[in-house]
Amino acid sequence: MHNGQVKATPVVGLVGNPNSGKSSLFNILTGLRQRIGNFPGVTVEKKAGMLSLPGLPTVELIDFPGAYSCYPTSLDERLVVQELTNPEGDLFPDAILYVADITKLDKHLLLFTQLRDLDLPMILVLNMADLMDADGLTVDIPRLSKALEVPVVPVSSRDHRGIAELKEAITDLLRDPNRFRPRQAFFEPGANTRDVLAELRRELPARNDYHALLLTHHAPWLKHIPDATRHQVQEARVRHGFHSLRSQVEETMERYNTFEPIVRGSVRHAGDTSSRSDRIDNVVTHPIFGPILFIALMLLLFQALFAWASVPMDLIEFTFGTLGESIRTTLPAGWFTDLLVDGIVAGLGGVLVFLPQIAILFFFIAILEEVGYLARAAYLFDSLMQRFGLNGRSVVALISGHACAIPAIMSTRTISNWKERLLTILVTPLTSCSARIPVYVILISFAVPPVVYFNGLISLQGLAFAGLYFLGILGAMLSALAFKVILRTPERSFLMLELPEYRIPVWRNVGTTVWQKSKTFVLEAGKIIMIISVILWAASTYGPPADMAAAEAQVTERARAQELSEEQAADLLASERLEASYAGHLGKAIEPVIRPLGYDWKIGIALLTSFAAREVFVGTMATIYSIGSTDDEFRIRERLAEERNPVTNEPVYNPATAWSLLIFYVFAMMCMSTLAVTKRETNSWKWPIVQFVFMTAIAYFGAMAVYQSLS
Known part of the structure; x- marks a missing residue:
């Protein structure tokens, strides 16, 4: 996406820590224009929705799982890193809305600074602005925006405060993503790390040095890294004595030392929040x-x-x-x-x-x-x-x-x-x-x-x-x-x-x-239920012709001998036909196994269908017993x-x-x-x-x- 040119369907990623109110904001921006699925190749749930902005094509908004940093400790976090370090992927966003809890800004900016160093166009969304008065918070938005070099928009998912301003900021960012480019990285790798990156920079499909550093850390499990490159990364790490865990700890501490003063200078607390x-x-x-x-x-x-x-x-x-x-x-x-x-x-x-x-x-x-x-x-x-x-x-x-x-x-x-x-x-x-x-x-x-x-x-x-x-x-x-x-x-x-x-x-x-x-x-x-109900109806209505004929003959004889009314004879016929049906034969076959549990062959049929899904039990009984009698069938x-x-x-x-x-x-x-x-x-x-x-x-x-x- 170049300056002034917007893709046919821009993709905006919603990223933030767990409990930042990210999903609430997603619901507000998309309403019910959203769909639930899975991220490609994994069972992690993906929520995507459509966002309409004036003068732009319809935007696809993707709610990424909550994550604390680019050094994952869970599968959710791994997925976030996987997608945001793969510029060629289908889900790589054109812009990011980074959602942070305004009352816990000092804890929510670690991942923000990491993504900022990936040179991704971003807006910092300060959620839960409605709590500012209750918690005695004042935030110097212009100062914070200047220090972090991104647009900063306070919003409230509760009372929809700031939503219009946020949509306007998204529009501006998509039209001109180069407007807010970082002049200086939040983190500079140490000498040992720079030696590894200098060797690997030509081999890794990286946008910048920090992107290359993340690929170096995570090459063993990132899906978009070729096997040959993964082998080269491992050899370079061993050759230069690169300790991934130690490097991650040092980077995390340095980032906190960088952004905590920014937060202290921009956010004021009144009393114990x-x-x-x-x-x-x-x-x-x-x-x-x-x-x-x-x-x-x-x-x-x-x-x-x-x-x-x-x-x-x-x-x-x-x-x-x-x-x-x-x-x-x-x-x-x-x-x-x-x-x-x-x-x-x-x-x-x-x-x-x-x-x-x-x-x-x-x-x-x-x-x-x-x-x-x-x-x-x-x-x-x-x-x-x-x-x-x-x-x-x-x-x-x-x-x-x-x-x-x-x-x-x-x-x-x-x-x-x-x-x-x-x-x-x-x-x-x-x-x-x-x-x-x-x-x-x-x-x-x-x-x-x-x-x-x-x-x-x-x-x-x-x-x-x-x-x-x-x-x-x-x-x-x-x-x-x-x-x-x-x-x-x-x-x-x-x-x-x-x-x-x-x-x-x-x-x-x-x-x-x-x-x-x-x-x-x-x-x-x-x-x-629809599929099983139709199959059950057929299996319970039809059976071996000889058995069905014998059942009808037996009912006719009993009705004549016992002088049953027309309605009684119809109920008896339905019951006998059910027992002679294919479903009846199946139920009878498994009855010896389930009889010690107190179940008859009709319950046995319901047990078998329930192994597809438990809730089918009641639907099965409704189908079987509605066939067996017309009274109270519902x-x-x-x-x-x-x-x-x-x-x-x-x-x-x-x-x-x-x-x-x-x-x-x-x-x-x-x-x-x-x-x-x-x-x-x-x-x-x-x-x-x-x-x-x-x-x-x-x-x-x-x-x-x-x-x-x-x-």
Whole structure:
């Protein structure tokens, strides 16, 4: 991009430390014009959005993962270095918005000065300007801009202060990126380093000396460095006695010595700016009160999931029931109408009815992230996690796992110790993700009586719901302890994180998170459920011709002998045809294996389909039982309650069977996507196989023990 000439689609990178408010700013600038994907070749989540600026083509804004410096200690940071040191890459930005917390500027400028020495066009965005008055901060913007040689724009993601000025600054920078060129580098390499660079400068694809220095440090793992060049770098490092770690420490100290005086000269504090957060942390991170508060928050979350979503759930259930009835009365009777009503509508309705609870779960997690509590939870439980072979950052993954195990496993990239990261990956799926919610809600109603306390504020079923979540956490911790003993490594562990200031949530960010996560859940689950529902409908409607004919003949004879009404005969025929169908044959084949757990062949079909994704269980039961009867086919809970054992005439879903199923779904690995992510994160099929086998074994024998003891 040359002076006065702008690319057809300029790329602007959003870079900054974790907890700088970078993602909040991204949401404001792009609104809902954004998409979620993965960076090329890795499972790190990439958020990209479109930004419209007057007089310019549409700008692509990329939200890079949070990073502390160009010397990475996590996979997230490695990706940032990988992309920003590769000028030929597709994601190399034409300009950078460097986002820093205005209240912690002295801690957030290390990476800024490194990127500045890469000669990248930059704007320094001082986020959280709304806290300046509360914290008694004054910032001399012109002085800071002159000292750092970049445009400096204070903004607030909370009240949108400075957003218009920021857009104007981006426009100016893209039109004339050469306007702000650094006259002097923040860091000058020492004599030993200069000798290495002098030899390698001709071989490395570097823009300047500091770019060459980063390539020298990171050549062993940077993907865009050719193997021949990587070998030359290694030989030059050995020949000149270049010590990478020592060089990184010296550079970091020199950079702090350079930019800290600039910050002191431009930023003025009035009084103790951290006293409010410190006073709150005295309680939140207290060794006694902290865990009590954490348990109370989790109980509140689970109670909300179970008890507070009943009205919207009933509304969705009514809507799907009305839709199915309308289709059946509007369209002519036949296989296509049956497919729509019994297969697609019944299957999707059986899962989408739980969308309010999923939205509530994401809502709570987003709030905990926004106020800064998740970082405190990691700090609070670090010593406990270490005893189980995990890391304080594992808490974040385990909490995130209650929403979805896939991003939770991906979040383990911030754990630098390989053993702790592997253990966190292996046990995170044991935490009860949102896909288990439909199963829990259905089965708890059979396992626990609807007793309430304190005028309905607390329910026994809600407490059971919380108990299942804590059981999953306990299973994760004990499994991690077992793996800690089995897997041994000399690598030492440490926890390094920044505790952000406590802040009131930015409700726009919370709403955006709930919308995007819920939409993703519905779309991803919807595709799987749609396919499986259609397959199940076909497998449950059709079967071997001889068996189907025999079933019809048997029903005709029984109806005549028992003088059944037309409706009773139709129900009996549907039930017998289902048992004679292909699905019935499959269920019967696996019934001997699952009978010790208290399951019949219909439940067996649901278990098999659930191994694609847990939430398919309810959709499967909705499809199977809607085919078996036309009564209450959309009110799946009532329909399951009516199901009887044909031999004993006792309810199929009695407390023993319900608890057995609950235990099975707490522990079983029933998500092919999670296994795929585990494979990508560990770069081996060994660990997803281990994960699948040990979780399924715990689920099977645990469910068997529960059923045999309760029946």
